[in-house]
Amino acid sequence: MMDDMMRQMGAPPRKELYPSLMEVEAFTPDKRQQFERLARERMKSGTALMSSGLEKLSAPSSEQDLPAMREATALMRQGVVQFDTGISSLQAISEGKPPRAVALDWFKQNMSLLPSADMQRPHGIFGLSGFHYFTMFLLLAFAATMIWINLKKMQRAQALAARLTPQPGAVLPERTLTPAAQSIPPSLLPEDAPSKSNAWTGLLRVVQIFEESPNVVTLRLTDPSGGSLPFRHLPGQFVTFTVKPNDQMVKRSYTIASSPTRRDYVEVTVKREEHGTVSGFLHSVRVGDTLQTTGPSGNFTFVGDGANSIVLISGGVGITPMMSVVRYLTDRSWPSDIFFIFGCRGEKDVIYREELEYLQRRHPNLHLAITAIDVASADWPYARGNITKELLSQAVPHIEIRRVHLCGPKPMMDALKPVLIELGVPLEQIKTEIFIGKERPATPPTLAEGVTGSEQSQPTTTPVEGAETAGVAVATFARSKRTALFPPSKTLLEVSEDVGVNIDYSCRVGTCGVCKVKLLSGSVTMEVQDSLDAADKENNIILACQAKTRGDVSVDA
Incomplete structure (x- = not known):
């Protein structure tokens, strides 16, 4: 249509200007x-098109003819384009641009490929903006960080491989364990070292009391000033309470049942014993009361080192150190097998039952076995009777290759220790702590049999009258210049309390070492000597809470 119109106006046919330039x-x-x-012809044809369009647009008949007006404006627009490209071509030719460059400029302009005049010019090195530099910096920093992390991982992997590689000549066990138990884990001690034995004495406040059974309660204690505890302990250690229930200062030790990972509190579980002075007193405390506490102390501990599995056997309230251990190991996600064996009198005496069953469901490596002697319920899901060889064999496969901790009343300990040895557990793999089930009532110091009032007021080291005829040994406390009958049923510590000789003590079970005294003459037997080292034994140091008579003795106390 455009060519016909130009021919009608006498214009020559339109030349293909820019495609010709490409050739x-x-x-x-x-x-x-x-x-x-x-x-110039293109400029002329553009002028003709603009004039034609203007005439059509100015015609009176076109005022109401919208299609005619649209056609007129199209002619004018086409004329402007042709006129503009003609001028641009003349200018480019006069500037000496190559023909193809002139054609390309025209194509870019008509295809909207040329940059707009107001576009910001590149700046900086290599024409990059500040945003580009910032993005490149972040990418480089990320790459450097990833390289550093991978190097650290490689170093740790090499160190682990070196630790796991057997040393030349090392003999590996033939027995195959579960995958989680084949390697001994690294130390799982708390972040800071535990406090020294009995390094702290002060007040702790009772903030909660939990009833575990009709005669067992758990006391939760915190620092009265708030915040973390003033000492750090290991799982299995104990604290000592100093109380004054009957105007007489008495000390008793109780194992910490809570985990060392719980830094804001400790929990002790107390069974009320018949005629028990301290246990009865602790059952009477209320929330808000404070207790004078010394601790921590004790060597009956386990933090996961030195063993590829652990067997925890307990009876009665002897469960408390085992509970601290199992809470600690599960809190720290210890990966190896934990066998928890507990025996008690009746179904209602299973302390911590709900928590133990919950932990077993949550931690597949925790294996729980409970037995009770007096069970009337038909729904009882556990074993019945005492802890026996058969129960241990069934509950703990390959018990002979595992570490065993044993805690409970003395009759239970005496019965189970030979059973463990019979099952093949090496004696050095058995660690024990005796639980004193019957608390000795606190009584004021009394005169020993055969000692007269005058003798008591004027102490002497003379043997007690009537001792030989009665066939009872005599204990002499050299520094205090007092003597007392020493019957086979009592310990040296109990005899000292009878005559008012002050021998300091804490645990009364032979583990803390507070009651050490020097034996000057005679000989004694001691069932537990855990807190005595080789130097103590060489210097005739004994534990007053464990020492029982083998004849007359004299001690430096």
Whole structure:
């Protein structure tokens, strides 16, 4: 339509100006004149189109003819484009641009490929903006961090491989354990070292009391000033309470049942014994009361080192150190097998039952076995009777290769220790702590049999009258210049309390070492000597809470 209109106006046919330029490598004088003529013709045809469109738009008949108005504006627009491209071509040719560059500029302009005039020019090195530099910096920092992390992982892997590689000549056990138990884990001690034995004495406040059974309660204690406890302990250690129930200062030790990972409190579980002075007193405390406490102390501990599994056997309230251990190991996600064996009198005496069953469901490596002697319920899901060889064999596969901790009343300990040895457990793999089930009532100091009042007021080291005829040994406390009958049923500590000789003590079970005294003459037997080292034994140091008579003795107390 456009060519017909131009022919009607007498204009020559439109030349394909810019496609023709693509075929020309360089302008010769003839070519330059030819393309200048074509550019002027394009300007002329553009002027004609604009004039035609303006005439049609100005015609009176077109005021109401919208299609005619649209056609007129299209002619004017086409004329402007042709006129503009003609001018641009003349300018480019006069500036000496190559023909193909002139054609490409035209194509870019008509295809909207040329950058706009207001576009920001690149700046900086290599024409990059500040945003580009910032992005590149972040990427480089990320890459450097990832390289550093991978190097650290490689170093840790090499160190672990070195630890796990058997040393030349090392003999590996033939028995195959579960995958989690084949390697001994690294130390699982608390973040800071535990406090020294009995390094702290002060007040702790009772903040909660839990009833575990009709005659067993758990006391939760915190620092009255708030915050973390003033000492750090290991699982299995104990604290000592100093109380004054009957105007007489008495000390008793109780194992910490809570985990050392719980830094804001400790829990002790107390069974009320018949005629028990301290246990009865502790059952009468209320929330808000304070207790004078010394601790921590004790060597009956386990933190996961030195064993590829652990067997925890307990009876009665002897469960408390085992509970601290199992809470600690599960809190720290210890991966190896934990066998928890507990025996008690009746179903209602299973302390911590709900928590133990919950922990077993949550931790597949915790294996729980409970037995009770007096069970009337038909729904009882556990074993019945005492802890026996058969129960241990069934509950703990390959018990002979495992570490065993044993705590409970003395009759239970005496019965189970030979059973463990019979099952093949080496004696050095059995660690024990005796639980004193019957608390000795606290009584004021009394005169020993055969000692007269005058003798008591004027102490002497003379043997007690009537001792030989009665066939009872005599204990002499050299520093205090007092003597007392020493019957086989009592310990040296109990005899000292009878005559008012002050021998300091804490645990009364032979583990803390507070009651050490020097044996000057005679000999004694001691069932537990855990807190005595080789130097103590060489210097005739004995534990007053464990020492029982083998004849007359004299001690430095």
